[in-house]
Each structure stands twice: as C-alpha cells, then as structure tokens.
Amino acid sequence: MYTLAGLFGGVGGIELGFEQAGFNVIWANEIDQKASITYQLNHRHELRVDDIHNVEPNELPDIDVLTGGFPCQAFSVAGYRKGFDDDRGNLFFEILRLVIAKKPRVVFLENVKNLVGHDNGNTFRVIKEALESHGYHIKDKVLNGCEYGNVPQNRERIYVVAFADRADFEKFEFPGPIPLTKRLDDVIDFENKVDDRFYYKPEKCIFYDELEKNITSKDTIYQWRRKYVRENKSGVCPTLTANMGTGGHNVPLIYTDYGIRKLTPKECFNIQGYPENFKLPDDVAMSHLYKQAGNSVVVPVVQRIAKNIKMALDANENYKKRDKSQLSLPI
Structure with a gap:
C-alpha cells in the first residue's frame, strides 16, 4: 500500500480522500489547534500540531505521496492578492523544502482557482518551475465540485499532481466530469x-x-x-x-x-462531501467549525483524483526511486 504524509492538513479532507482511494496515510501536519481537534477525532495516524517552519525532514517518515492544501488566502480573489509577497504565499517553499528532502514519488497540491491567474500567471509559473527544476513532471487542472465530485456546491479549485517518474506522469489522467445526482435536500x-x-x-x-x-x-x-x-x-x-x-x-x-x-456546520461538511460518520467536536466554537468547513476540500473530487493516481502507480512496474542527488538542485 502506498504511504502518504499530509501538510496543511486542516481537518484531514485530502488525507480522507486518499484513504478512500486505498492509500495509507501515516503522518500529517497542521498548525491550527482547533482544526487539529477535529482532525484527531476522525484520524488515527500521527498528527504534528505545529508551524510547518518547525518541521524537520527527519520527522517525516519515508513516503510515496506528499500532499498539501497550502493556505489559499494569499492567492484568493477575496484576499489581498499579494501572492508570494504575503507570508502565507511563501509557505509553498516550505512544501518544496520537504519535497527535496523526502523525494516522494508523487506531490499533490490543491488551491483556489485564482492561483492560476494570480500576477498574470507568474505565481503559478514559479510553483510549477520550482517543482520541475527538481525533476518533477506536472499535470494540473481546475475542477468544480459540482461537476467532478457529485456535490451540490459550486467550488472551483486547482489541483496539481507532480510525478517524480515520467512513466507515472504519462499514465495519469485527471478524472472526467460526472452527473450531479445529489440534491440540496440530500445534504441539508x-x-x-x-x-x-x-x-x-x-x-x-x-x-x-x-x-x-x-x-x-x-x-x-x-x-x-x-x-x-x-x-x-x-x-x-x-x-x-x-x-x-x-x-x-x-x-x-x-x-x-x-x-x-x-446552514449548520454539519451541513457545510455534508456539502463538501464528507461522509455521514465524520465527527465534529462538541467543545469547539461554531465559528471555528464553519471556518474548518470553508477551508476544506471537496472530498469526493480528491478521492477520484487519488484513485487515478493509484492506477498510474500500479501500472508502472518498472518504477525505481531516485537517489537524493537527483532532487537536490538549488532552489
């Protein structure tokens, strides 16, 4: 089973989607104390509750996949449009630091749609070129939750999948659209x-x-x-x-x-595609639960992408992990 570590875990939506697709999540990181309570209520693997700047590479286990739904405020239309000038934008380079050290076979990133066009496309270009300069091959696509996740929510996000092995890259395709059969009264x-x-x-x-x-x-x-x-x-x-x-x-x-x-917080999580058995803590303020739902991901979209990633990895029988020297070019 392919192993996974998650950065900027939130309440664990990305990790949950990959688990549903058959991956073994073994470690995650999240800075927000309140989100961490919800995370640990629903997941049993290790969660490091701390600033990512304090995470050392040797704390992460050896993994096949590294995921990161890194904070999107710096790139959001609703934010200040500062991009890499905003400290939150610079958090991508913390992901890159750990990618270089751990050389995962796959890197999965999720962010707001506006990341693609921020600063006339320069922000997204820097992200892609940084990964490519360290040997990764990248596919990306904007997917809407109501078109690709069968959830009744208009939620467009950019998904980036980077592969260390070209054969994995060539075998991977993003999932296609599916009919929206879930109605509002199914989740509300x-x-x-x-x-x-x-x-x-x-x-x-x-x-x-x-x-x-x-x-x-x-x-x-x-x-x-x-x-x-x-x-x-x-x-x-x-x-x-x-x-x-x-x-x-x-x-x-x-x-x-x-x-x-x-809407209740539970209904908001329903609209994000979380399963009915996903638990919300009783001792966390309502405003934090709404924040956690709004910051999270459409779980079924992640699950469908993760399933296709697994199919690509399974199909590549000749994969051989590269040594560190092949990923240690300067940033």
Missing part, C-alpha cells in the same frame, strides 16, 4: 427542527423583513449581501467560505418548515 435538512441558534428571528435581526420577503423557497440557497437577499438560482450551494460563520454576506441561508436559518 429542510424538514426537521434544528437548534434555535441557527434561526433568524425578527427581534434579533434588523434586516429580518428583507429575509422574510425574499426567502420563500426550499429549492435553493440564499445569501444576505449586506443590503439585499441574493437567490442562488443554479440549484447548488455557492462556494463555502472560511468566514461564513462570522456573519455578514457570506452566510448561506435556507427556507425551512421552521423558519429561515443558516
């Missing part, structure tokens, strides 16, 4: 009562009249856009965000038998 409970704190009430919401006037259908998701209600007419959830639990215009809203409410 429109019928049953949930905790009162999720409902909007006229005495506690100054814009409740606008919500009541415009939010009238169970067939869609709405958003409060500071001054007006926006109906998402595509039949899927808009992209979940890390700050949707802090209020404002990022909160997905629904109409139910018991009133107008925001």
